[in-house]
Structure formats: structure tokens, C-alpha cells
Amino acid sequence: MLVIQLMCVSLLCGHVISSASGRHSLWALASYISGSTMFPEFTVVLMLDDIQVAYFDSEVDGIRRTAATEVEVDLLQDKVFVLRDMWKSMRKRMNLAKLHLNLTTGVHVLQRLAGCEVMDGQPVLIMNNAVNGQDVDGVMFNMTHFALFRRPNWVIHWDDMEWAFIQTLYSNIYLPACAQTLKILLNREKRLVMRRVRPHVHFLMKQVVGGAQLTCLATDFYPRHINLTLLRNGRAIDEEQLTGGAVLPNGNGLYQVRKTLTVSVEELKLKHNYTCVASHLSLDNRLQVSWRAEFSRSHKIPIISVPASVALTAGLLVVLLWWRRRRSKGIAMETQEQQVEPEL
Structure with a gap:
């Protein structure tokens, strides 16, 4: 259960704005664990857009660079105080949540997505908290507006003095520190953030009982935003008929996505023309790959009824x-002939 909750941090990456939208962001994906585990009590992954740039945990108490980036760690060390403050804040919030939600024994996880993005030339600070995978509260702040979101009857409430202190802290420390770090990282990591890698698009066909599965695969592209559409005879296929569609990392800093359509034997006989269309920032025009059903024996999938299959199996067993x-009798006869002595 703990591993699943820790993996939920990666799902928060869906909020991260990539360079495909023309906006850039810096995020801290933090986890605080209450209870005895093999993991550090507090961990943070720093992300520039969708690129992991640094890592911090409570055991090392320092920022380490990840393999995906060339950023100098010294540039980030003066921001360690923000992460330490986040550590203390999440410990306090977890203790309050345990009391409010009656969380006693066992392992419990508080997750936080905190960071800033530049929208219309202005930095915006965003923070969301979740306890054991359920959202509890969040904050959105820019230089002119401060909004707080929280679940009904949530334990944390601020009086006027605390509210004024929080707004001062966010406007004078957190937001400027995040915006400055974002600017530095964008300058240093421009090669990674602004790169454009063309997708490779393939059509895959797999025979299944009752027909075939057609899969449109786009892989090894960056940035992660892509539009993938399947056409039948030039007309878009309804997304409800397709499976897949999630953009996933490839492990090499690039991404992949696939969509699958199940086609019946009857539809294969009609020999429709299927087209996979990809639209991406790296492409001047749409990339298209087509596949046409050629109904032949290779597409015909025999379906044997249950009684027939049972009879066939029984017949094979009898023959075996x-x-x-017969083979054992033949071996026995050969043995007897070898044991008979010739008459003198």
C-alpha cells in the first residue's frame, strides 16, 4: 500500500505544464511519511516542466542533481531553506491530519505538489496537499490574488493574523524564490526544455479471437504533448471505441503513446483503410501512416466450438x-529375440 501511495506522487506530474503550451513551470513533488518504513521521512523531486532536475531527502539534507540535467547543484543550494521549511510544515500538517482523521497506527503519507509557473508573463504559485491519496487543501497565489481551497470541515483554519502572515510569506519569500530559480534553470537547461524530437509512428496488428487489434503507436518524441488520431476511410474513429491514449515516459527522456482499436472479422472483410495521424510541435505537417485490411487466410481466425474441441482432444489422446x-510391444519383442540362443 505504501509503494502505491508513493507512486501517486508521479501521477501529480499531470499538473506539470510542459513547454508545449508555451508556459514553463518549476515544481517540488514532496512526500512526508509517518510511520516506520525503509524510505526517508521526507523526500522532494524538483522538476523543470516535465524534466527531473534535482532531488532532496531528509537523510542527506541537501540537493542532489539527477542524471537528466546538467544544472550546477550550487545554484540550488541557497534554496535549501525552502525545502527544510516545507519539511517542517508537512510534519506539522501530518500531525494535525492524524488527529483530525483519527489516523492512529500504521504508515500514513502526506503528499504536496508545490511550485510556480509563468502565465502571461506573471509568476503564479500553486500548492496542493493530499493525505493518503485524498486531496485536503490547496493554495493559488499571484501578486494580486490569493485563493485557498480545502475540504469541508478541514482541521486547518487561519485567523486574520495567521492569514496575513501566510500571504506575506508567500508574496515576499516563496513566490520570488521559486520564480528566480525557474528563471535560472530555464537559462541553464534551455537545450533540454526547448528541444523538439520527432515521433516515430507505427501501425501494429495483432490477431485475436473474433478479429484483430490495430494499434497506432507514436514513440520517442518530445515534448510530451501530442495529438494522435485514428481514421477509418478518412473519418475519425470515436475515442470511445479506442483503448489507451495515456502518454508514458520511455525511460530515455522521451515519451510514447498508443491507441488500440478492436476490429471484428466481418469488418476485416470490408477491407477498410485505417490511418494513424500524429500532430506534434516537432512536425511541420501531420505525420500519417496507413494500413489496409487484406482479408486472407492469415486474417481468418478459426473458432472451434467447445464440443468439437473436446472431441478433438479426446481423439488425439487415443492416438497417442x-x-x-504399440511402440512398447515392439521393444518387448526385440528384447525377447535377443535373449533366444541359437541352436548348435
Whole structure:
């Protein structure tokens, strides 16, 4: 259960704005664990858009660079105080949540997505908290507006003095520190953030009982935003008929996405023309790959009824037993002939 909750941090990446939208962002994906585990009590992954740039945990108490980036760690060390403050804040919030939600024994996880993005030339600070995978509260702040979101009857309430202190803290420390770090990282990591890698698009066909599965695969592209559409005879296929569609990391800093359509034997006989269309920032025009159903024996998938399959299996067993019995008799006769001594 703990591993699943820790993996939920990666799902928060869906909020991260990539360079495909023309906006850039810096995020801290933090986890605080209450209870005995093999993991550090507090961990943070720093992300520039969708690129992991640094890592911090409570055991090392320092920022480490990830393999995906060339940023100098010294540039980030003066911001360690923000992460330490986040550590203390999440410890306090977890203790309050345990009391409010009656969380006693066992392992419990508080997750936080905190960071800033530049929208219309202005930095905006965003923070969301979740306890054991359920959202509890969040904050959105720019230089002119401060909004607080929280679940009904949530334990944390601020009086006027605390509210004024929080707004001062966010406007004078957190937001400027995040915006400055974002600017530095964008300058240093421009090569990674602004790169454009063309997708490779393929059509895959797999025979299944009752027809075939057609899969449109786009892989090894960056940035992660892509539009993938399947056409039948030039007309877009309804998304409800397709499976897949989630953009996933490839492990090499690039991404992949696939969509699958199940086609019946009857539809294969009609020999429709299927087209996979990809639209991406790296492409001047749409990339298209087509596949046409050629109904032949290779597409015909025999379907054997249950009684027929049982009879066929029984017949094969009878033949196998008969063959083994005959073979054993032949071996026995050869042995007897070898034991007979010739008469003198």
C-alpha cells in the first residue's frame, strides 16, 4: 500500500505544464511519511516542466542533481531553506491530519505538489496537499490574488493574523524564490526544455479471437504533448471505441503513446483503410501512416466450438496412447529375440 501511495506522487506530474503550451513551470513533488518504513521521512523531486532536475531527502539534507540535467547543484543550494521549511510544515500538517482523521497506527503519507509557473508573463504559485491519496487543501497565489481551497470541515483554519502572515510569506519569500530559480534553470537547461524530437509512428496488428487489434503507436518524441488520431476511410474513429491514449515516459527522456482499436472479422472483410495521424510541435505537417485490411487466410481466425474441441482432444489422446502401446510391444519383442540362443 505504501509503494502505491508513493507512486501517486508521479501521477501529480499531470499538473506539470510542459513547454508545449508555451508556459514553463518549476515544481517540488514532496512526500512526508509517518510511520516506520525503509524510505526517508521526507523526500522532494524538483522538476523543470516535465524534466527531473534535482532531488532532496531528509537523510542527506541537501540537493542532489539527477542524471537528466546538467544544472550546477550550487545554484540550488541557497534554496535549501525552502525545502527544510516545507519539511517542517508537512510534519506539522501530518500531525494535525492524524488527529483530525483519527489516523492512529500504521504508515500514513502526506503528499504536496508545490511550485510556480509563468502565465502571461506573471509568476503564479500553486500548492496542493493530499493525505493518503485524498486531496485536503490547496493554495493559488499571484501578486494580486490569493485563493485557498480545502475540504469541508478541514482541521486547518487561519485567523486574520495567521492569514496575513501566510500571504506575506508567500508574496515576499516563496513566490520570488521559486520564480528566480525557474528563471535560472530555464537559462541553464534551455537545450533540454526547448528541444523538439520527432515521433516515430507505427501501425501494429495483432490477431485475436473474433478479429484483430490495430494499434497506432507514436514513440520517442518530445515534448510530451501530442495529438494522435485514428481514421477509418478518412473519418475519425470515436475515442470511445479506442483503448489507451495515456502518454508514458520511455525511460530515455522521451515519451510514447498508443491507441488500440478492436476490429471484428466481418469488418476485416470490408477491407477498410485505417490511418494513424500524429500532430506534434516537432512536425511541420501531420505525420500519417496507413494500413489496409487484406482479408486472407492469415486474417481468418478459426473458432472451434467447445464440443468439437473436446472431441478433438479426446481423439488425439487415443492416438497417442495407441502409438505408445504399440511402440512398447515392439521393444518387448526385440528384447525377447535377443535373449533366444541359437541352436548348435
